[in-house]
Amino acid sequence: RAKEAGKAQFARYSAELQATAQRRLALHNDLALALEREEFELHYQPICRIDGDRHRIIAVEALLRWRRDGRLESPLQFIPALEESGQIIAVGDWVLRRACRQLRRWQLAGLGELRCSVNLSSRQLLQPDFAGRVAAILAESELAPASLVLEITESLLMQDSAETLACLRELAVLGVRLALDDFGTGYSSLGYLKRFPLQILKVDRSFIGGIPDDPELRVIARAIIGLGHSLGLEVVAEGVERPGHLDFLHDEDCRYAQGYWFSRPRPATALEPLLRGECGFEGEGDLPGGIEW
Ligand code: C2E
Ligand code: MG
Numbered sequence: 001r002a003k004e005a006g007k008a009q010f011a012r013y014s015a016e017l018q019a020t021a022q023r024r025l026a027l028h029n030d031l032a033l034a035l036e037r038e039e040f041e042l043h044y045q046p047i048c049r050i051d052g053d054r055h056r057i058i059a060v061e062a063l064l065r066w067r068r069d070g071r072l073e074s075p076l077q078f079i080p081a082l083e084e085s086g087q088i089i090a091v092g093d094w095v096l097r098r099a100c101r102q103l104r105r106w107q108l109a110g111l112g113e114l115r116c117s118v119n120l121s122s123r124q125l126l127q128p129d130f131a132g133r134v135a136a137i138l139a140e141s142e143l144a145p146a147s148l149v150l151e152i153t154e155s156l157l158m159q160d161s162a163e164t165l166a167c168l169r170e171l172a173v174l175g176v177r178l179a180l181d182d183f184g185t186g187y188s189s190l191g192y193l194k195r196f197p198l199q200i201l202k203v204d205r206s207f208i209g210g211i212p213d214d215p216e217l218r219v220i221a222r223a224i225i226g227l228g229h230s231l232g233l234e235v236v237a238e239g240v241e242r243p244g245h246l247d248f249l250h251d252e253d254c255r256y257a258q259g260y261w262f263s264r265p266r267p268a269t270a271l272e273p274l275l276r277g278e279c280g281f282e283g284e285g286d287l288p289g290g291i292e293w
């Protein structure tokens with residue numbers, strides 16, 4: 001009897017394994033065609049300078065989306081597969097070029113000093129002459145290097161290779177700004193904050209969500225903001241969803257914020273009324289929500 005049960009369990013287990021392997025294979029196959037089928041798109045989320053009751057959009061973060069069989073897939077579902085297969089190099093290139101072109105269009109349309117943030121994977125930084133690639137894309141889109149922010153994560157810095165550091169220095173020399181994303185979630189050594197040429201620290205949204213009710217989160221968020229400021233970094237709070245979050249950031253002198261309260265990530269054209277100041281933020285009830293999944 002035990003043997004029968006064991007057999008059945010094994011069959012179930014191996015069927016599951018097989019299904020997982022098939023899904024992975026299908027994902028990799030679909031992703032391999034996604035670029036040429038033009039199934040990727042960028043959505044943009046504003047990053048604001050918070051100031052009493054007049055918040056100003058100073059930047060947008062480009063966030064990758066994959067339209068697969070009519071549905072929008074979250075980058076969390078497919079970026080790891082792109083990294084595994086190495087396609088992140090080609091897709092990352094597409095993202096950079098696309099974001100730079102869009103930003104240039106917005107700047108020419110009179111939106112002024114707007115910047116754009118683009119997320120990087122470690123594989124991209126490790127390709128030969130990545131900084132040269134970035135310089136070429138900036139030149140081709142006629143964009144000032146200071147308009148571009150590249151977001152990297154602690155895990156990327158943790159590899160702490162001489163190549164990574166050299167590449168980041170080249171980018172800094174170009175005049176591109178570097179932001180440390182999701183700060184506080186990795187196993188960061190604070191030494192990284194000094195060793196790498198960063199200008200911006202993004203406080204992960206896990207420290208913001210429970211504010212103002214959770215006293216421990218308040219202490220941690222305050223400490224991270226203070227750390228960033230003492231190192232001379234611009235501090236951006238991620239995941240700002242409620243007026244209580246904004247009040248806290250204002251009290252802590254944290255000047256920059258990003259989150260659903262301002263706007264969800266949206267396709268370029270859907271963000272334009274907000275960029276042009278023709279409507280208020282989502283949290284003010286002026287921007288209809290619900291575009292994302
Ligand atoms: P991230 O860079 O930290 O981007 C912020 C994520 O938080 C986005 O998720 C955004 O939609 C979400 N978010 C923004 N405001 C709020 C809020 O108020 N509440 C909540 N709950 N979430 C908020 P998204 O677009 O799903 O992206 C997830 C991650 O995928 C990004 O995290 C980034 O690490 C990665 N990613 C996105 N696009 C790219 C890309 O082009 N290249 C690479 N390498 N990674 C990317
Ligand atoms: Mg980011």
Ligand code: MG
Pocket residue numbers: 181182202204238
């Ligand atoms: Mg982030």
Ligand code: MG
Pocket residue numbers: 182204205238
């Ligand atoms: Mg994050």
